[in-house]
Amino acid sequence: MEINIVFIVILIVILSAGFVSAGDIVHQDNVAPKRPGCANNFVLVKVPIWIDGLENTEYVGVGARFGPTMESKEKHANHTRLALADPPDCCSKPRNQLTGEVILVHRGNCSFTVKANVAEEAGASAILIINNQTELFKMVCESDADVNIKIPAVMLPQDAGSNLENYINNNTRVSVAFYSPKRPAVDIAEVFLWLMAVGTILLASYWSAWTAKEVAIEQDKLLKDASEEFLQVGSAGSSGFVDINTMSAVLFVVFASCFLVMLYKLMSFWFVEVLVVLFCIGGVEGLQMCLVALLSSWFQRFAESFIKVPFFGAVSHLTLAVCPFCIAFAVVWAVYRRISFAWIGQDILGIALIITVLQIVRVPNLKVGTVLLGCAFLYDIFWVFASKWLFHESVMIVVARGDRSGEDGIPMLLKIPRMFDPWGGYSVIGFGDIILPGLLVAFSLRYDWLANMNLRAGYFVWAMTAYGLGLLVTYVALNLMDGHGQPALLYIVPFTLGTFITLGKKRGDLKTLWTQGEPERPCPHLQLQPLQQKD
Structure with a gap:
């Protein structure tokens, strides 16, 4: 599990390109100023x-x-x-x-x-x-x-x-003949990409919240029946999750920036091939975890029976049955990724990988979420816009497009072909623009479920709506800027984080959200003690 987590975190948090793009056909150049004629x-x-x-x-x-x-x-x-x-x-x-x-x-x-x-x-x-x-x-x-x-x-x-x-x-x-057709104001690909991003976060949030609630119920049951010495044992069911802390949120900017510059400097055909291999490894892991979780209810006996596999330890029979299909799917995509409809396989692997990351990696409280998204906000703006002053071109966009590699961009993107665009191309969104705000949205639903809040009284609907609006504003800006790549987190972070903090302060939950990250729950074991003393 630890090896898988390392792969996923490296692939998604560090390699992901944080921007949306539709391809640009109009280019501005301040070095070549305009004058009459x-x-x-x-x-x-x-x-x-x-x-x-x-x-x-x-x-x-x-x-x-x-x-x-x-x-x-x-x-x-x-x-x-x-x-x-x-x-x-x-x-x-x-x-x-x-x-x-x-x-x-x-x-x-x-x-x-x-x-x-x-x-x-x-x-x-x-x-x-x-x-x-x-x-x-x-x-x-x-x-x-x-x-x-x-x-x-x-x-x-x-x-x-x-x-x-x-x-x-x-x-x-x-x-x-010469002509330069104009892009349509809105392409249907952007609508589907918006639905894909929002739907991915929605599914990942419900999976994460359901798992957290199951763990909480199991802990309450164990604590209720536990003896005093059992209380010293660590909480069951928490293994397999990675809680981000404030330091790791800050270090994200440093490591991500260093890795992005390395990609920019070393971008080549063979380097993209290495990224494809890493993406396939992460995609296989993500697809396998999603399929096992989906099929477990139908094949419960196979999901709960295990066999010891060298180098991997105990593995369920259901995982062993699903894994060959996942490997074959990723290999077929990698071999045929240059054909016109290969984007479907890339999106399937990418969505499975994103959902798995949002299930494994968690924001424990609003304080860490604020630091993480704040750092990502600055990171996105700098490497899409400000990097032009140092490198004479946008480092983020060059890396995402795979310039100088002979390839059609790096694979760490969700993409859909622009169906009604005379120039063709793809509308794309970086994994980071889904995962980073998705961590906060998933946190909101976990909090709602643990606090037994309904959708109307909780934070999830507001966080999900804020993300959707932020992404929508991103696409509006994208079209106003003639298809130039936009740092999506520039628009998404203020919407999601601003909505969450404002709502928490208004409801009086901000202190709990900021420090604890989950509502206070009475301990069943402690509740039983006075009754036991009376006996």
Whole structure:
């Protein structure tokens, strides 16, 4: 059990990326300020290709700071013939006559605005610049003078540009079009992701509260029938749970930050493969624990009979029966994780893992919960926003996307494909944005049940509602920021923690919630003593 806990805590609390994202197609850049004639946002541009009149493929480029804005609908984009520049860099007047073609040029030897001006004067209708790297580059205005360029300028990655050059050199007629479709205000994927996150916390909270109540009932029963020496024995049923303390809550920020920087610096294909292996180990453990808990009521005899297994100790027959399926499920996902519907397997493993962590790891009182969420609040904001000042890019977002790894992000995310988005991609949420506030929500339901409070008089409904509203506000901010990744805890923590503290103070329970974390319960053993003395 201790080894499993270590794996889960490392995977979830330290590796989890704490942000939500929908992928960004609009990029702001304060290093390249706007001025007249050079005031466009950097937008991704779709470049469909036709070969000899037949639609072939589609590349994605980035628009320049200068030139006219891109059409947002494909039907308004003109299909225009593509021609090679001569000279290739287009730093001087082309030798070939242009009559409204799109000109394909190489990057380098002069500024982007010089290339665009030369192409426009030569009669080109647009300029398509091939980058000298596989990534895209933001085309800015180098000089301080105002710019008056009236043709679109788009940059393509090196491999895409090389393919177009080869087509033209083989005497093939190539035509292109430019357009930059806008994302829908709300995608159905965000609704399902919200339901998934809220539902996961709901299930985990009820499991955690049910377990806590069963333990409390068992303790009361044992204490009622116990002798004096039995009272010296530690509380039964508490093993297997990890209560966070104030120090570990503070150290979370330090260890998580160090590990995040290590991921950022070492991000590569092989490093992501290691994360996939660790995720599968944690996913197998989580899925196995959830399935055993679910099936125990139907197969009680197998759940209560044990066999000794080397290195693992006593293991129930039900666990042994379920474990091969869990391992096979994780292995199949890992092998086929690049196919279009692999996100389903990733979400199943992730949800099972999150529920298991919320069952094992617990916040003992509101004081620890406040310290933990307060530290996570600062951690999330710094690594999503403030890290740009030190690393020139958002460390959290780079790690979550798996940049420089050749992979489609790290696996410690719940994700759903954006179904009605012309750009495709995924809406994602980091495990940390579910687990960390989920610890507080689960604590609220445990307190309600131990205090015999109904839903209306308790704290759980309010905490659950606050989490849902905080996550909803996060998605509103995400759409207002054109899909740029947002630190979800920036919005969730004030909602959940603020609601809990305010309600506890209003009801007069704040002192108990803050220090004890559970209502005072009369000891059955002590209640019986006066009766025994009378006899």
